[in-house]
Amino acid sequence: MCGTHPSAQMFPFAKIPFRAVLLSAAMSLIIAAPASAAVDCVSGSKAAPAELITACSAIVDQTANPSSDRAAALLVRADASARISGGLTQALRDIDRAITLDGKNAKAWRLRGDLLREAGGDLGRAAADLSKAIELDAEDAEAYELRGVVYTNQRRLERALADYDRAIKLKPDYAQAWSDRGATYYLGGDNEKAIRDLSEALRLDPNRARSYTNRGAAYKKLGQLDKSVADDGEAIRLDPKVPEYYDNRGLSLAAMGKYDEAIADYDQALRLAPKPNFFTNRGDSYQLKGELGAALGDYESALKLDPNFAQTYNNRAVLYKKMGERRKALADYETALKLDPGNDNAAAGRRTMIAEIAKFGAEPPRPLAANSGNGPSFDCATAKREVEKVICADPQLGVLDRQIAETYERMLKSAGKRSAGDLRKTQRDFLATRDASFRRPGYDLKKIMQERLQKLNAMES
8 A cells, every 4th residue: 555755744843934023022122223323223123134133233242231231132133143044053142142141031041942943953952941931921922832832843742732722822813823733733633623723823814824734634634635635725825835735735636536636746846846755655646547667767766865765665565566576565565664663554565475475476477478369469477678567567558568569560561661661660669769768757658558559540541
């Protein structure tokens, strides 16, 4: 059974963008810079980060200024630095200084905890900082919400939910808290509550792309695929540059059997970011659609990007099994289990392949002999090319191959010398193109073979 990459469906663990509004929402202090400065060191200022840094530095560098003023200026400067590429380290240094100057500044502890979380570093330290902020200001809804995010990332879901509850009680219109609580309910398997909270988040703020895609994931778990597709569509409309949104919608479309639409979404996801799970998911749709060569190509592309991606080995094993390649299927199942010992699908597949090899042997079976009248024009027992093995594994392709070969031979016998030479050339070109192209994404082997047969029939008539 094909599976999908777990993280491709929801984003509760993704880094929530740094709250640039934290200072403006929490600090009432406005620090005027010297008259010569172009802008003031003001929290929430719309001035460019570089200008804010300059203005705040003028206050920080004046040791005669009160410690509380210098600490506040350091926080504004940290906020500005955090919005500059590569400025996170400097921002953390500034907050460390601010805490040294004013250890009772709850906003400083909260901001440092958020930045530590954003940096993906020590979540334990981030939680400790946010706890200190709450100790200093028990009414700070944002500190509770941020600590909830840290707990969610640590999978301490009960603690996270308690913090979101507190944040929402303090600030009932806090869309971010509703959204993050919904994501946490999803992680705990309570999809109905997840949908309830995410819907409330969207009522409060209908422009939250991530809330849409997370609600879509919950709908998908409940089997409400139409709603899932619609929510992912809204996420894409709001933020069309996030590849995971296309991948998510592709998963729902594939579950609906709409493989061509799913493949189109995976194509777009891959254009934005060539990730192994996107290749794997597209390979699954190709496999389910019957385009085994394209599926194999996608699985191999995924493994080039991540040779330790267990799910890809499992899904390629399913493909090899369809192709009769029992030895390769068993090897892939074993690799999947080595990388992910808890993969139940791989464990079941491995047991099945061991039993089949014991009964039938490791070599690919001969599903249809060349002279059976029902299979390909060649002997599957001696097939070497991958495209031939794909044709042998699919009875429809086998019949098409035989029909093409029989029509070609019949035309060749009745053709003149010159036209026979032209006919041989077109057949050689067809076979060469087929062999070279069948593994390329989007190449529909069945369609190409049908078109070749139709062309030969038209020429014969």
